Amino acid sequence: MNRMGKWIKTILMGLTLLGTTLWGAFAVYFGDSGNGIAQTAVALVFLLCGLATLICLGFPHWRPRVLPAYAILFGSILTWWVLIRPSNERLWQPDVAKLAYATFNGDKITVHNIRNFAYRSEFDYQPAYYTKTYDLNRLEGMDLIAVYWMGPAIAHTILSFCFGGNEHLAVSIEARKEQNEGYSTIKGFFRQFELIYIVADERDVIRLRTNYRKDPPEQVYLYRLQGPLENARRLFLEYMRKINALNVEPEFYNTLLDNCTTVIWLNTRINPEHLPFSWKILLSGYLPEYLYEFHRLDSRIPFSELQQRAHINSRAQAADLASDFSTRIRVPIR
Known part of the structure; x- marks a missing residue:
């Protein structure tokens, strides 16, 4: 012994x-x-x-x-x-060069540097940004966008806030890359990238993935989230506060702990009804299924049917440059 x-x-x-x-x-x-x-x-x-x-x-x-x-x-x-300390002072790639920020006037939140690039291809684009004021009282809900490119287990997740009609503001949490720097899952564990909240028009972050990324092609699913509007308002404010904080104190991206999906979950803890942590958050491709199990998605139909309805690639490709892009991708093609 x-x-x-x-x-x-x-x-x-x-x-x-x-x-x-x-x-x-x-x-x-x-x-x-x-x-x-x-x-x-x-x-x-x-x-x-x-x-x-x-x-x-x-x-x-x-x-x-x-x-x-x-x-x-x-x-x-x-x-x-x-x-090692993160920095906002690096030579960034053009698509992540500007940080968004928000200013507050009661229930009116003005968001600056909303990205809305004009794409000719994935890497050929004309940078463009705009500023817009959103009324928190008009917030109608949120959508989860799940993007797949390497099987069912891994997805890039984006939240989009709906302010009525065609007014949607998408926030994509990503690794902020320097010029001539490619993304690497391994590098993402070792303080190689800073964290960025890309605040964007849906015609940018969704259309980029459905219409222009070809190697590999990406499949995009859009789900309407269920829950009290007060939760959506608190989460929107938490996002804006976090975006402002990153302008002052940058943070590192981490492939496992501080990525597009885990940071969403961390932000949702502002709400008392937030979901418990699960391996389906780490394996982000299963996040929609996890939300469905907790009735945070439409559970009146089987998940397989909901997933099929949520697939928006063909709708986004048809909408393309339309000014009502956000409305069109939410209307099923018959």
Whole structure:
């Protein structure tokens, strides 16, 4: 039993070493929005030191020498990691160059830098923004937009606030990328991207995904959310406050913890009836099904039928540049 206990202890130490070594190497390589030659070299050295320490676990007389040295090295990396700060002062890609912000006058909220690009293709567009005032008393509800491109488990989620008729304001929570920087799920774990709330006209964020993204093509579903209007109003105000806060104190995007869907859930905690956390929030493609189970979507029909009705690609492609785009994508084609 004593020997077995030692083996279990060694295995646990080995797994811990392997995990911290891989995390530390990736953290240095990707951290602080860059991976230059110096960072690459340090990451490689730490990786080799970690692997050497792992090997030394098999030699008990070496452990007291190498483990403290490894702990100091890892502690240094962890300290550096904690001290990395997000910034709004980088050379951003044009589609995320401007941050939205809101000003308040009673129940009237004026939203600035609402994105409404004119697209010729996914990467060829004319930037355009506008400012609009919304009356909180006219807020009629919210829609959830779920965008799929890699199977049923993962989706990009967007909230859109309806102020009556064709008046919709969409908010897409994304990774803010610098020029010549592509999105990477792995990089998203390592403080490589800042967090941005893209506040946009639906003709921008929806039409981009239905009409212009082809590699891979994206499938877009629009669901009307059910619930008290007071909840929608509180959530809209929380979004506006958060948008303003990010202008002052930027935050990092995180693939798992601070992404398009988890941040929506975090914001909904402003409401007393918010949903409990679920793995279906982490696997965001199942979020509509999760909402359906809690009657936050229309539950009078089977979910499969609701999902079929929610698919809007053909409607968005038909509406294209129409000024009443938001109205048209909500009317089923017969």
